[in-house]
Amino acid sequence: MTLSFDFSGRTVLVTGAAQGIGKALADHFVGAAARVVVADRDAELLKQQWPDEGESVLRLELDVADAESVRVGIEQVVRTWGSIDVVVNNAGVARDAVVWKMTDEQWDTVLAVHVTGTFNLTRAAVPHMRTAGFGRIINVTSYTGMHGNIGQSNYAAAKGGIIGFTKSVAKETARFGITCNAISPNAATAMVAAVPPEKLAEMTATVPMGRFADPSEMAAAVAFLASDEAAYITGVVLPVDGGVSM
Numbered sequence: 001m002t003l004s005f006d007f008s009g010r011t012v013l014v015t016g017a018a019q020g021i022g023k024a025l026a027d028h029f030v031g032a033a034a035r036v037v038v039a040d041r042d043a044e045l046l047k048q049q050w051p052d053e054g055e056s057v058l059r060l061e062l063d064v065a066d067a068e069s070v071r072v073g074i075e076q077v078v079r080t081w082g083s084i085d086v087v088v089n090n091a092g093v094a095r096d097a098v099v100w101k102m103t104d105e106q107w108d109t110v111l112a113v114h115v116t117g118t119f120n121l122t123r124a125a126v127p128h129m130r131t132a133g134f135g136r137i138i139n140v141t142s143y144t145g146m147h148g149n150i151g152q153s154n155y156a157a158a159k160g161g162i163i164g165f166t167k168s169v170a171k172e173t174a175r176f177g178i179t180c181n182a183i184s185p186n187a188a189t190a191m192v193a194a195v196p197p198e199k200l201a202e203m204t205a206t207v208p209m210g211r212f213a214d215p216s217e218m219a220a221a222v223a224f225l226a227s228d229e230a231a232y233i234t235g236v237v238l239p240v241d242g243g244v245s246m
Ligand SMILES: NC(=O)c1ccc[n+]([C@@H]2O[C@H](COP(=O)([O-])OP(=O)(O)OC[C@H]3O[C@@H](n4cnc5c(N)ncnc54)[C@H](O)[C@@H]3O)[C@@H](O)[C@H]2O)c1
Pocket: 015, 016, 017, 018, 019, 020, 021, 022, 039, 040, 041, 042, 062, 063, 064, 065, 089, 090, 091, 092, 093, 113, 117, 140, 141, 142, 143, 184, 185, 186, 187, 188, 189, 190, 191, 192
């Protein structure tokens, strides 16, 4: 599928681009003529999935939770391509446990990757977007961030935090030609494959469309929010979830 939005001349950075939703989003941005920075902390998988760098792809090994790694990464992008126009904060992890069994490591890791990671990328990119007078930030939240889930208090806190963060940044940056929105996906990826089969069957039964999406089905929503045409849309959370959040 080729997107009908044209991203030629735009630099798009997608975190968590080595697999799953991030890989599918980056694939589609490449198809829509963007210069795409594929960022992930899994360097080996990143290289395997994106063997060819060139005029339209730049591989960036970074840990979104590490502010310095993000700062250096964004500088490298701007040095290479002159701008950073779109940031998709998609990298994510899950470390599930009921709250009374949750370790500090499980709590801290999930909050660090999702909340601090989203903050790190946004803080590093916004000054460049302000200079350019254009920017699109798209964060990835979750149904769980709005409704909670057993075994995922850390993930729910992180994804709920991302919603408040999205709206605050949307208000702060609106005057500068920058929008900040979020999607709430539901797609069959490694993260979903890790869910025990009985639990997965239960989850699938709650989706009005009766299935998880292919990760590529997230691309149209993200491309729309990233487009020039979506200039007057900011601070929204767009569910791309087969109706599960109705
Ligand atoms: N799959 C779904 O149905 C679903 C539902 C709701 C929300 N989400 C969210 O969508 C996003 C993508 O999920 P997915 O299902 O594609 O996951 P995935 O596990 O398939 O891919 C996540 C990617 O993020 C990378 N990553 C993890 N921590 C990182 C870090 N610190 N720095 C850089 N990269 C890091 C991983 O290496 C991996 O490549 C996540 O934020 C997830 O929470 C997914």
